[in-house]
Amino acid sequence: MAKVKTSFFCQNCGAQYAKWQGQCTSCKQWNTIVEEVIQKPEKNDWKSPSSNTKRVSKPLKIHEIDTSLEARLDVQDSEFNRVLGGGMVHGSVTLLGGEPGIGKSTLLLQMALKLRKKTLYVSGEESQKQIKMRAERINPQSNDCYILTETKTQNIFKQIEQLELDVVIIDSIQTLHSDYIESSAGSISQIKECTAEFIKFAKETATPVLLIGHITKDGHIAGPKILEHMVDTVLQFEGDRNHVFRILRAHKNRFGSTNEIGIYEMQGSGLREVSNPSEILISEKDGELSGNAIAATLEGLRPIMIEVQALVSTAVYGTPQRSTTGFNAKRLNMLLAVLEKRAGFRLGAKDVFLNITGGITVDDPAIDLAVVASILSSNEDIALPNDYCFAAEVGLSGEIRPVQRVEQRILEAEKLGFSTIFISKYSKFALKKTCIKIQQISKIEDLVNFFV
Ligand code: TYD
Numbered sequence: 001m002a003k004v005k006t007s008f009f010c011q012n013c014g015a016q017y018a019k020w021q022g023q024c025t026s027c028k029q030w031n032t033i034v035e036e037v038i039q040k041p042e043k044n045d046w047k048s049p050s051s052n053t054k055r056v057s058k059p060l061k062i063h064e065i066d067t068s069l070e071a072r073l074d075v076q077d078s079e080f081n082r083v084l085g086g087g088m089v090h091g092s093v094t095l096l097g098g099e100p101g102i103g104k105s106t107l108l109l110q111m112a113l114k115l116r117k118k119t120l121y122v123s124g125e126e127s128q129k130q131i132k133m134r135a136e137r138i139n140p141q142s143n144d145c146y147i148l149t150e151t152k153t154q155n156i157f158k159q160i161e162q163l164e165l166d167v168v169i170i171d172s173i174q175t176l177h178s179d180y181i182e183s184s185a186g187s188i189s190q191i192k193e194c195t196a197e198f199i200k201f202a203k204e205t206a207t208p209v210l211l212i213g214h215i216t217k218d219g220h221i222a223g224p225k226i227l228e229h230m231v232d233t234v235l236q237f238e239g240d241r242n243h244v245f246r247i248l249r250a251h252k253n254r255f256g257s258t259n260e261i262g263i264y265e266m267q268g269s270g271l272r273e274v275s276n277p278s279e280i281l282i283s284e285k286d287g288e289l290s291g292n293a294i295a296a297t298l299e300g301l302r303p304i305m306i307e308v309q310a311l312v313s314t315a316v317y318g319t320p321q322r323s324t325t326g327f328n329a330k331r332l333n334m335l336l337a338v339l340e341k342r343a344g345f346r347l348g349a350k351d352v353f354l355n356i357t358g359g360i361t362v363d364d365p366a367i368d369l370a371v372v373a374s375i376l377s378s379n380e381d382i383a384l385p386n387d388y389c390f391a392a393e394v395g396l397s398g399e400i401r402p403v404q405r406v407e408q409r410i411l412e413a414e415k416l417g418f419s420t421i422f423i424s425k426y427s428k429f430a431l432k433k434t435c436i437k438i439q440q441i442s443k444i445e446d447l448v449n450f451f452v
């Protein structure tokens with residue numbers, strides 16, 4: 001193996017060392033020193049056949065740049081397409097992160113099988129037989145999907161050269177290792193080097209590359225933070241493992257918005273795209289129950305109706321309990337304080353539990369009014385009609401504040417057959433004729449008077 005020059009650098013202040021040490025002597029930070037390559041032999045790494053003659057890029061006028069090649073690749077999965085911003089861009093590098101067992105391998109294998117393109121799925125984690133078994137569960141049969149179990153990047157590139165591929169999938173970047181670096185697979189310098197090699201490959205051949213990345217305990221993609229800067233798109237696959245719903249979210253996207261989400265349902269036969277999430281997030285029930293309210297929220301640009309459930313009961317112990325799932329606990333405390341002050345509810349002696357159904361987390365402020373309504377409903381033991389929904393933010397003085405894109409929320413609620421939507425009196429919208437009744441309120445007291 002050719003000799004590679006490496007050195008150790010502090011990731012915090014950039015000081016250079018000849019060997020590894022625990023603490024950086026110059027900035028006194030611990031565990032910031034990492035091995036990096038300073039010079040590598042010009043061999044073996046990804047080299048496109050045409051790059052023998054040294055290519056020098058020269059400046060072009062912006063209208064001279066040819067974008068015809070940029071037409072996006074349809075990945076045959078409408079949720080994935082949406083999150084990517086309308087399909088995969090040629091030559092892009094996408095990093096998909098997520099907790100173990102959430103379904104990253106399933107998602108990308110499923111995509112590889114559905115794509116009618118020559119795809120290579122490289123796995124450093126599972127054997128070819130295991131992948132075949134998984135593919136049989138997922139089902140769509142593809143003649144153009146190649147499976148390779150290999151962890152050395154140089155060997156992967158050798159195979160890629162022979163195959164002339166349209167898409168390359170790597171499961172996972174942490175299992176790869178490059179000959180140029182001594183350290184073991186999964187170390188920061190290995191991850192960085194392997195990613196850099198794949199980026200070079202993607203850019204030179206205009207082949208899209210998808211990398212799966214493990215995440216650390218605190219939810220970040222394992223490896224250097226710089227990894228997220230190097231790639232074009234960072235996607236996160238998340239969800240509660242005990243629930244069947246999975247959400248695909250873009251954290252960074254050089255080719256589209258990061259507001260869009262994709263929703264999937266994990267089934268025995270792989271992931272199913274959920275194109276109408278409102279239907280699954282509102283639980284089926286006979287009759288009306290107290291403590292339930294439905295919020296018209298937006299995830300990205302997509303309106304989603306979400307059910308909020310509250311349970312208010314007398315506190316048995318001295319300190320009342322406040323517990324939430326899928327909603328910010330501090331925000332709940334604030335809303336309770338507003339209710340106490342503005343609507344005269346003695347909630348200080350009550351336990352309050354709040355739950356967003358479906359195991360998803362919402363941070364759209366428009367959910368506030370539904371939260372307040374569900375608490376009121378549970379506290380008074382009055383069931384709200386099933387076909388009422390809410391979309392407004394609640395301010396500290398109990399005012400009902402308008403939220404963005406209220407028209408879209410109204411239309412979605414109307415489409416799903418709701419009879420009434422509560423919004424702020426100050427919301428501006430240009431809808432003329434609607435079948436849904438639009439109830440505009442300005443203060444929290446209005447809501448209380450309406451129901452109690
Ligand atoms: P996997 O894709 O291996 O997760 P990751 O690569 O993120 O670690 O998904 C594993 C889980 O998905 C496993 O617990 C079983 C479940 N699963 C299904 O429910 N249905 C299926 O068709 C498949 C393939 C997996």
Ligand code: MG
Pocket residue numbers: 104105106125171
């Ligand atoms: Mg996996």
